[in-house]
Amino acid sequence: xxxxxxxxxxxxxxxxxxxxxxxxxxxxxxxxxxxxxxxxxxxxxxxxxxxxxxxxxxxxxxxxxxxxxxxxxxxxxxxxxxxxxxxxxxxxxxxxxxxxxxxxxxxxxxxxxxxxxxxxxxxxxxxxxxxxxxxxxxxxxxxxxxxxxxxxxxxxxxxxxxxxxxxxxxxxxxxxxxxxxxxxxxxxxxxxxxxxx
Amino acid sequence: xxxxxxxxxxxxxxxxxxxxxxxxxxxxxxxxxxxxxxxxxxxxxxxxxxxxxxxxxxxxxxxxxxxxxxxxxxxxxxxxxxxxxxxxxxxxxxxxxxxxxxxxxxxxxxxxxxxxxxxxxxxxxxxxxxxxxxxxxxxxxxxxxxxxxxxxxxxxxxxxxxxxxxxxxxxxxxxxxxxxxxxxxxxxxxxxxxxxx
DNA sequence: CTACTTAGTAGTCAATGGCTACATTGGGTA
DNA sequence: TACCCAATGTAGCCATTGACTACTAAGTAG
Numbered sequence: 001x002x003x004x005x006x007x008x009x010x011x012x013x014x015x016x017x018x019x020x021x022x023x024x025x026x027x028x029x030x031x032x033x034x035x036x037x038x039x040x041x042x043x044x045x046x047x048x049x050x051x052x053x054x055x056x057x058x059x060x061x062x063x064x065x066x067x068x069x070x071x072x073x074x075x076x077x078x079x080x081x082x083x084x085x086x087x088x089x090x091x092x093x094x095x096x097x098x099x100x101x102x103x104x105x106x107x108x109x110x111x112x113x114x115x116x117x118x119x120x121x122x123x124x125x126x127x128x129x130x131x132x133x134x135x136x137x138x139x140x141x142x143x144x145x146x147x148x149x150x151x152x153x154x155x156x157x158x159x160x161x162x163x164x165x166x167x168x169x170x171x172x173x174x175x176x177x178x179x180x181x182x183x184x185x186x187x188x189x190x191x192x193x194x195x196x197x
Numbered sequence: 198x199x200x201x202x203x204x205x206x207x208x209x210x211x212x213x214x215x216x217x218x219x220x221x222x223x224x225x226x227x228x229x230x231x232x233x234x235x236x237x238x239x240x241x242x243x244x245x246x247x248x249x250x251x252x253x254x255x256x257x258x259x260x261x262x263x264x265x266x267x268x269x270x271x272x273x274x275x276x277x278x279x280x281x282x283x284x285x286x287x288x289x290x291x292x293x294x295x296x297x298x299x300x301x302x303x304x305x306x307x308x309x310x311x312x313x314x315x316x317x318x319x320x321x322x323x324x325x326x327x328x329x330x331x332x333x334x335x336x337x338x339x340x341x342x343x344x345x346x347x348x349x350x351x352x353x354x355x356x357x358x359x360x361x362x363x364x365x366x367x368x369x370x371x372x373x374x375x376x377x378x379x380x381x382x383x384x385x386x387x388x389x390x391x392x393x394x
Numbered sequence: 395c396t397a398c399t400t401a402g403t404a405g406t407c408a409a410t411g412g413c414t415a416c417a418t419t420g421g422g423t424a
Numbered sequence: 425t426a427c428c429c430a431a432t433g434t435a436g437c438c439a440t441t442g443a444c445t446a447c448t449a450a451g452t453a454g
Contacts, residue, residue, distance in 0.1 A: 105311045109310050115368075156365070157386075160379065161358045164361030164362075164364070167309050167360060168353070182350060182357065
């Protein structure tokens, strides 16, 4: 997937190394702290080398966003697969989302920032990301759990809600405890009140 | 309000002019397109002048975020005041939010980006922003509209949801039409199904 | 073995943020 | 009124950066 060239050449796999360091850089310092030249230095290559893999700074940012979506999608997938019960699966999804935001606020920010002319690979990554919640919501819908009439819209509203909670956590405006409570509430709204008989 | 000095001095009111131009700049080009020197040129002052009003680039960004919150708060207030009916008031709030995102995606992005060590004035602006939805939700709660047990959490979840929808609109991932539909759905979830007798 | 493509290097340039020393201005006050 | 002083703006400087170009090295395919 993605635009991997993959084969070790002069350096090995510069592109992957650059992305790793870039990820690390934004984790401590935000997007603004990204510098192509610094990445080059970190990787031990000349300042022009990154240009062979990323047309410009924005291309690197886009690649990071794509990586972010792939990462989040993988975690959501794993969480969904680990819980057969719909309610638990739903909760697990939400928790993964919030955890992602708490761990990597800058990356989440990138992923939900407007990009003019996003590359097709990014658009595809976003699509794959939506597929996870889409499947979960559709499963619930078929099992009779229908908070709204249209499951497509339920899914979109769910993504919006989770992204919103995640953003509040990522920006430090609510605590992890509050976020956990909001996940409870979201679950109540989307799959109904807990049935503790 | 905020940190206005206000009195015309050498230039007039450089700070306000800089903020105006900055707002305009990010509207067409995002945060990355912000340049202190370009702002100075636009305002017809030397490149060092902005430094008297904003310690560094980040301070300008923070001031923009603050302005964004004040702007959004004012619009939300106006919308809330214009609708006595709870359901309509709720809808109006949501619509203002989404409209704001559609018009000013970069500003919304700023407002919900992590800031290390935000200035007190920004924190206060955020607080005032939360007050609007807080009051609306509490009013509804007292009128018996209680989607969740705790109104505080209802309010926070509402903000998260609206911010989420707004972000999806702002980033161009959903259309305005879809957003309108999601507002319907949000209203259904938070105020109950429409009662068309 | 040779030609071609990909990856990386080295040097250049304009623009930027941030710093410092200096000039100007207007309000408060002795 | 005259003076002082803090606020405001200026001018010059520097390191860093993103982007561009010409050149070199290294694999690969014919």
